[in-house]
Amino acid sequence: MLTVLFLTFFVLLIVNMPIAFALGIAAATTLLVDDTLPINSIVTRAFVGVDSFTLLAIPFFIIAGELMNACGITERIVAFARSLVGHIRGGLAHVSIVSSMFFSGISGSATADASALGSMMIPAMKKNGFDADYAVAVNASSSAMGPIIPPSIMMVIYGSIANVSIAQLFLGGFVPGLMVALGLMGMAYYIARRRNYPAPSRSELPPVIPAFRGAAWALFMPVIILGGIFSGVFTATEAGVVAVAYAALVGTFVYKTLTFKLVGELLVDAAVTTAAAMFLIAMATSFAWLLAWAGFGAAVLDVLGGISTNPTIALLLILIFILILGLFIEGIPILIIFTPVLLPVILGLGIDPVFFGVILVMAVVIGSVTPPVGILTYICCAIAGITISQAFRGLVPFCAVLIAILLLCAVFPVFIMSVPTLLGH
Template sequence: MTEITWFLTAGFALLVILGVPFAISIPLVISGALIAADIEPAFLAQSVISGSQQFSLLAIPLFMLAGELMSAGGLSQRLVDFASTLVRHLRGGLAMVTVLAALVFSAISGSAPATTAAIGAIMIPAMVTAGYDRAFAASIAVSAGVLGPLIPPSIAFVIWGIVAEQSIGRLFLSGIVPGIVLAFGLLVICWGHAWRNDVPRLPRASIREAATAFARGRWALASPLVVLGGIYGGIFTPTEAAAVSCVYALLVGLFIEKQLQLSALPAIFFRAMRTSAIVCAIIAVSAGFGILVAQEQIATRFAAWMAANISEKWMALAALNIAFFLLAAVMDEIAIMVILGPMLIAIANRFGVDPIHFGAIIVTNVSIGMAAPPIGYCLFIGMAISGLSLTRISRAIWPQILWMLVVLFLTTYVPSFALMFQPAAR
């Protein structure tokens, strides 16, 4: 291997093991490779600038901001109230409210951590008060947050669309069926937990109460319709849709719900900027990493090695899923997509996997990683809200993880499962 290859593989692995943040370790690796190969150091600055100047990247901070505005403006509470009137009387109904509210909020925020935080902060204390085990309450909020990257619009699909140079709108559509099937399985798990533990049911909501909750929540429920209707109606692009989401959330929060205060906006903007900066920094500095990987033909050689040693497509996809699941348990999901993207795409092309189908596989893997022990982002949010240890929540979440793996299996080996809503070829 050349010096550049050593830096990009062994050097990067060493920094990850040492716990160096990805936004720092990537430029360090690139700098070492440039010095070793006697390449002009300005390459790093040029690649960072080119990597950050992509129009689609604007969708990430804008969707982050939309989620923060929706939560602060009280729309997440409206979603919970409406969902409660529909299913709270069923066995496990309050836990089901968490899943249904997260399903709708996911179509607003596009983010697993944002969905977990917004819905979990309301529902975890409510479930504990109603007699649910605290660890289960936290685990179902974390699991429901996983719907964030699957239900369109999705930040994870935006990132993969940039990396793979695929239609973000078509990628959005590929997450609908996996997301809905995942939500259905979580509802069954909620019922089973309540049945085994004899959790008391809540009284059925009256028609008047349901109608009132719907009227109060209509602006929150309309948000996904506005955003997705605009995208697939050809009115605006996914990036422009993110801006529309922000304006919508701001106007509703300030002038209709009137729970959003002007004095709170600086803190809301700061939270969204802080999260977005981490994501965008990784993507920007990874542009140079990807260029060097392509120059050294690392992805191409690895894909050729897999093709020579694995003859069947289903075996290659199984190997990728296992590797991705293990990596996602110990490594940042966004970094995996951005850094390993060229290699994953080369493998998919080698085995003839449809690029949109492959994007659904990757994002489903990423979604599971958000909840998988030991470092899933949503797990730590659940820990902060519930006050429980990582061990307690990890023990409670395994039934949900197993169902997520079933959904991943269907997404991987039944292409129509992910491609059901794709537009017909012209």
Template sequence: MADLLVVGLLFLGTLLVLYAIGVPIAVAMGFTSVIVMLSPYGGGAINYEVVSKQLLYGANSFTLLAVPFYLLLGRLMNRMGMTQRIFRLANALVGQFKGGIAHVNIVASMLFSGMSGIAIADASGLGRIEYAAMREQGYDKDISLGVTGASSIIGPIIPPSVPAIIYALLAGVSVGDLFLAGIVPGILLGLFLMATVVIIVHRRGYEPGNEFELDELWASLKGALTAILTPVIVVGGIISGVFSATEAGAIAIIYVLLIGVFQYGELTVAGIVDELRNGMVETFSLVFIVAAASLYGYVALQLRLPFLLTDAITSVTTNPVLIVCLLVVLLLIVGTFMETVAAISILVPVFMPILNTTGIDPTYFGIVMILTLMLGLLTPPFGVILFVLEKVTDATLEEVMRAIVPYYVPIILLLLLIMLQPKIALFVPSLG
């Protein structure tokens, strides 16, 4: 235990200090790796060949190629005005129920998940529209903020998902399986949030929304059909085995380009080039993190940190459910102050020996990890989505924090349910 504390303090403490003073996470991981190498525990010298190879091989992955595809896919679909079309469809589907616009908020986020896969993109893009729509229909500020923030975390769970790609790469599991594992939990999260909305709007006496109109449903469906077919193409191709998750991203981009140019007429050469440029910047940032995480993970293995942590945890309990609970508590703490991809990049190499030793399915745990870190994005003091909502709405940060609190309940309930019943996550992958 003493060795674990010393090594953990050197390995994680240095990283957290650098991160806390504002050093970018990829640079912080690189500096920490060098500092550990120079310490007595790391051999006292830098092996430049190892450093260069780990950085190179960490980024040289066919799986990682999926990241720029899905980032560009989301950008192109946003450029085409898919957000408004999806919101209109969601309104036609569930807007007639009591608390209708709040349900629209959630359903729109579920449909929007195929366009992004990143919670912050949902909160900043669709969130602005959702919040304004709820306020215009007389909803209180707190419920408008709470529903908008909570629904934004559905995107990274329902495929496609950038955090799922990064996890799959580092954990050595199939991206396709992890995509499929997120379908049922993502849908359940949407339903749990909608149930919470039903309770809140009933207690506050909100009136039903717009009357159901078949003509409006048909018109909005025609307008959004090509958008919602995008995730169908991705998931359907993966389930049928026609193409891999990486290939699905490329095919989806070709599909969206054709629709945007020939059907909508809203994609121009200049617009495509602009999205390519911005997508390249985002891709470089993520790939840099993964490359640095490869070096960081190598140093962790040299320090035997994963094995020391495994021994420490298994000395307390060997029950897989209790071990998952312990890891979730750690993730909840980390998720409050660290961005999702960074947390996955740092912790997956450390967790994998624990999962392998105790027989915990890494695909199932991937969903648990992503959902837990999504909850962290909504948790003070550093939850990123809280700051995003402050920027895109007229609310203060304190108002956003208070508004989110009731929506922790359905998220935590779903997390507990998946932890106790892994088959919820593994059901769809088992069909393949």
């Protein structure tokens, strides 16, 4: 069964079949060939996969991100980031990274960060004398903070599948997200010095206080969302509704940029994005169910047990496996397929599922940066007008930083679990 399932799936990927259809067709083909289970099992499992109250947070966070972006918050956040770090060597690179960190607290999506900020920062960096490969590498790698810094759509998906506290997952992402930002800024500074990139003086940059006032309404949004979740006022799903209401009020009465026509267009875009995401989740759930039914999880546990019984070594092996998969498969399918398969494995190893969830999201999102499939790199390359091969030289050091921080967090769980433990979640 497993042979047919994987063989069909990878053949379909090779012929460039969209991954959602590849997952569904592979599952259906396996059931037809094996003839052990009824073919309608796929429909049942697909429905079960999306029949979750927790997953309602996804369309609401998507809509909230669309509304806030339409309000012009990207420009305001970038202006505030410029006032803070624009004077450092390689100024616009640091502005891009800090802007991504702030934007991550609003969108919860890496692709949203790459599209919104990349379309603004990459042309600006090229215009100011930065090489295109450097601009792509900085923006693609910094967009990876989107699913790590809360709120995070990927963490919502993992929490729904693993049945663990989304509040704990969000809290666990704070320190790793900050580590990624600092690590990327360090690498950006090092390369900027080697390539002799300039930085404007403080007198050429906007003052901090006025820039903060312009971005304050946008920056306050994650405070409301996370404060409400962590205080127990509302759940992560209800937080999505609050985020939409807040974005609509700010856009209408504060920034005064939202119109009925624009809101209608944004709702259509959000509906299309949500439908695509839910279809992908449904198909990936069917695929994951077949993996579990065929005993793939037990086989993984046996292999890991044969190599080492040390939980840290086993976790590192799992992460290497996920990173390799990320070279060829998009992030959300990996998360949905392997969470139910790996969860019994990590529980058997005595690994905390919240800690594992944050680590898994970090590993999956790195795959969104690394070629040949890395969607974030494709988005940024399209904006910069260069190919993946042309961007490769610039990507390597930044991907190395992301992987180093992932391994550091895997070996020292305190980086992830300190905030949830400190705040009693």
